[in-house]
Amino acid sequence: MELMKAIAMRKSTRSYKPEQISDESLDIILKAGCAAPVGMGAYNSMHMTVIQNSDLLEKFTNEARKTFKNPNMNPFYGAPTLVVVSGKQNEKAPAVEVANAACIVENMALAATDFGLGSVYLLGFLFAISANTELLKKLNLPDGFVPAAALAIGYPTEPLTKVKELKQTIEVNVIK
Numbered sequence: 169m170e171l172m173k174a175i176a177m178r179k180s181t182r183s184y185k186p187e188q189i190s191d192e193s194l195d196i197i198l199k200a201g202c203a204a205p206v207g208m209g210a211y212n213s214m215h216m217t218v219i220q221n222s223d224l225l226e227k228f229t230n231e232a233r234k235t236f237k238n239p240n241m242n243p244f245y246g247a248p249t250l251v252v253v254s255g256k257q258n259e260k261a262p263a264v265e266v267a268n269a270a271c272i273v274e275n276m277a278l279a280a281t282d283f284g285l286g287s288v289y290l291l292g293f294l295f296a297i298s299a300n301t302e303l304l305k306k307l308n309l310p311d312g313f314v315p316a317a318a319l320a321i322g323y324p325t326e327p328l329t330k331v332k333e334l335k336q337t338i339e340v341n342v343i344k
């Protein structure tokens with residue numbers, strides 16, 4: 169798929185089939201994430217955790233339901249794979265780990281689109297699990313790393329077919 173087509177086809181998928189994605193697709197998606205730009209080239213300041221364990225996804229779901237007081241909340245929309253991107257905070261570059269994670273997540277979302285897979289950038293549930301040290305431990309993160317963004321991936325219930333028109337949705341001012 170051409171890059172511009174993948175950009176126009178990517179959308180937040182909020183309904184997934186239970187079928188798992190292949191290890192081959194996952195491997196390429198993770199490598200696409202690793203090809204993203206990272207501040208100061210500090211790739212060792214970032215970390216990715218792939219979660220395909222339904223018990224852990226359920227624990228995270230329950231925590232999000234409690235935090236957001238919404239017993240029907242389905243933060244992963246049934247996606248069978250979740251990639252949590254974590255980073256080391258750097259006081260000389262505030263929020264650099266969040267910026268890095270955003271680049272990594274978007275690269276992975278575009279790669280997933282290229283495979284016809286659905287994906288959705290997730291932040292809400294991370295607020296819930298980040299406040300629960302016991303759950304945070306389940307990510308097995310190296311010391312000093314904090315979750316910064318996540319991407320749910322899976323087969324969409326409805327195949328991705330729509331190529332959206334690229335529009336100026338963000339206001340721009342041009343200085344010449």
Ligand SMILES: Cc1cc2nc3c(=O)[nH]c(=O)nc-3n(C[C@H](O)[C@H](O)[C@H](O)COP(=O)(O)O)c2cc1C
Pocket residue numbers: 178179180181288289290291292293
């Ligand atoms: C930083 C960030 C956080 C987001 N968090 C969530 C989230 O927690 N849950 C969710 O369903 N979508 C989340 N989204 C997806 C946005 O709602 C979505 O990208 C936006 O509405 C545009 O729609 P599109 O992705 O279909 O183009 C997030 C997106 C970004 C960039």
